[in-house]
Amino acid sequence: MSPSQHSESGGRRLDRRRFLTTAAIGGATIVGASALGGLDADAAFAEPMPSLDTAIPAAFAEGRIVAINRNVLDVAGSHGERYLIQLTNATSVWKLRTTTAEAIEVGDGLYARGAAMPDGTIAADAVWVNIVNVYVTIRGIAKDRLHLQHGSAEVVGHIVPDTTTASYLGGALTADLSKTRIGQEAQVLGAWRPADGNIDIARVSLGH
Amino acid sequence: MACGSTSLWAGEATWFCCGNAWGSCGSAGTGACGTCQSSKHMAAWPNLSAACYDITRPDLCGEGMPRRTCGAVMNVKHQCSGATVCVTLADCGPRTKSFCGEATCCNGACRTNRVIDLTPSAFSAIGSLSSGKLPVYIYE
Amino acid sequence: MIPLVSHLAPLVCAVLLAVTGAGKLFGRQTDRLAANTVLVRVLNDGRRATLALRGVGAIELALAAALFAVPDTVVPGAATALLGVGFTGYLAYARTTAPESSCGCTARAEGPIGAKAFSRAGLVVAGGVLAATADRPWWSEISHRPAAAAAVLALAAVLVTALMADPARVLMPLRRARLRLFGHPLEPATGERVPVAATVELLEHSLAWQAAMPVVRSALLDHWDDEGWRVLHYAGAYTDERGTHPADVLFALDLTLTVDSAPSPAVRVSVIDDMTGEVVPSAVLAPTRTPLPLAT
Secondary structure: OOHHHHHHHHHHHHHHHHHHHHHHHHOOEEEOOOOOOOOOHHHOOOOOOOOOOOOOOEEEEEEEEEEEEOOEEEEEOOOOOEEEEEOOOOOEEEEOEEEOHHHOOOOOEEEEEEEEOOOOOEEEEEEEEOEEEEEEEEEEEOOOEEEEEEOOEEEEEEEOOOOOEEEEOOOOOEOOOOOOOOOOEEEEEEEEOOOOOOEEEEEEEEOO | OOOOOOEEEEEEEEEOOOOOOOHHHHOOOOOOOOOOOOOOOEEEEOOOOHHHHHHHOHHHHOOOOOOOOOOOEEEEEEOOOOOEEEEEEEEEOOOHHHHOOOEEEEOOEEEEOEEEEEOHHHHHHHOOHHHOEEEEEEEO | OHHHHHHHHHHHHHHHHHHHHHHHHHOOOHHHHHHOEOHHHHHOOHHHHHHHHHHHHHHHHHHHHHHHHOOOOHHHHHHHHHHHHHHHHHHHHHHHHOOOOEOOOOOOOOOOOOHHHHHHHHHHHHHHHHHHOOOOOHHHHHHHOHHHHHHHHHHHHHHHHHHHOOHHHHHHHHHHHHHHHHOOOOOOOOOOOOOHHHHHHHHHOOHHHHHHOOOEOOOOOEEEEEOOEEEEEEEEEEEEOOEEEEEEEEEEEEOOOOOOOOOOOOEEEEEEEOOOOOEOOOOOOOOOOOOOOOOO
């Protein structure tokens, strides 16, 4: 993509955001405990919702991307399956953070959720690229990384400024990682790096 | 066996990968039952066997969870949205004891303690993988 | 040098076997460790595997006592070498038949059997052979040549530690001490803005999410901040009498709030028809509130 095309699409994106912001703040329904009155919260959860389009079966794909052709990801499943995954402008893309299809590369691993199309492809609602969620023990702490033990393997968890967050015993996610301790057990959700097998940390949930 | 609607348990659901796939699940293998695959609706249960229970120890968080073995099926329902997925037990987990007291809530109603681990396929059917955990009701 | 090493070998072997033997015999985790070894399959029962592992621990302790007390006789050393050969055979069998199993050798949680486990068994064989050739008790060797003995024992200690200990575990106290001395390398974040992930978490725990989830199809598509609001954009679809239509689902939340400060936040929700660009007023309805049986 040329720089001028890039700025043009960036401009369109900003215009779109401006339009959506006006709608989101101006014409919105306010939903909150006060707006709907005091609810018995435990009883408030809904009955299972039927799929919006019961004719379209839900689909899931898992594997490594072997090719990218325009908006279609060619994915080799880990157990010999092959998937063609269509991305649209309604497809959410996660790769360490919420991003766009341009961030996806050949060699990345992915999970995709969407709808099975009659032609055998999957129209993706959401794709999560390189996402991993591992149970680890913190073995070392440095300025820009955590040394993690995952099973018998040693993994480096990179701390990414403005992205990595921590949650202490279920508390709200915070950018403050200063309460991490060596020897602590933790769940690390992040983006796996295919090149070296290490992880860029999106969030670290700390236990006791 | 079909997924039923008898209440079994409630708590937090997390997700894990398995089945010799990409990323960190290469080392995980096919789980304690030898059948686990990320792309199937499967789950890990903390009391899959006595050896498993010794690792997860949900009782240390006050969760005296019953034994359910490989192949047992459960309905897992997102407490907030009601979205439901039917899963088959295929591994031991999560490590409940390491996160005692951790809570996930829906509008102030909270579920505490990690009681089930879902495969990406199952978890993404009822929530977003990037959220990491969900409050759930479990039926069998 | 060789006689010095062989005279001290009984002491080194005794300490090594005492540590591993006591761990197996008295360890509270022995049953869990036994469950991960190939013994379970060989003996067809977890309890018998635990008993077998504890039995080996008792033998190791008895050998340690003999090596310690009568180091200048052949039998304890020869028995130790024999035990080492037995260990090697067991490891080879386990590695061939159940590569993922643990060895249960050191009474601690370990990964699958690797080169280290074989080196440890080899060390027991070598130590046993050397100990069997000792013709002088270790205490008289230490008093006779204290400096050389100390050097050999120190070397042996390093070798045994390297083979027994998990390097990460050895490094951990050092790393902890460094943190205590030089402070935590990660600065506490003060007055930082609320991370986007925390706002998403707040939304996903809210009544608004509960109400809108049937309309939402994607995960988070985009987000931005505008005049104190954080707008979270999802793709969705709503259904009316004319069918199902693609839509943008927008949530606006106070960008300073988190689940800790606002357990039940007020959220602005809008559903905008993708084709017409118009707000769909009835797309987000209050959820039906039929109580379901709660798990106990």
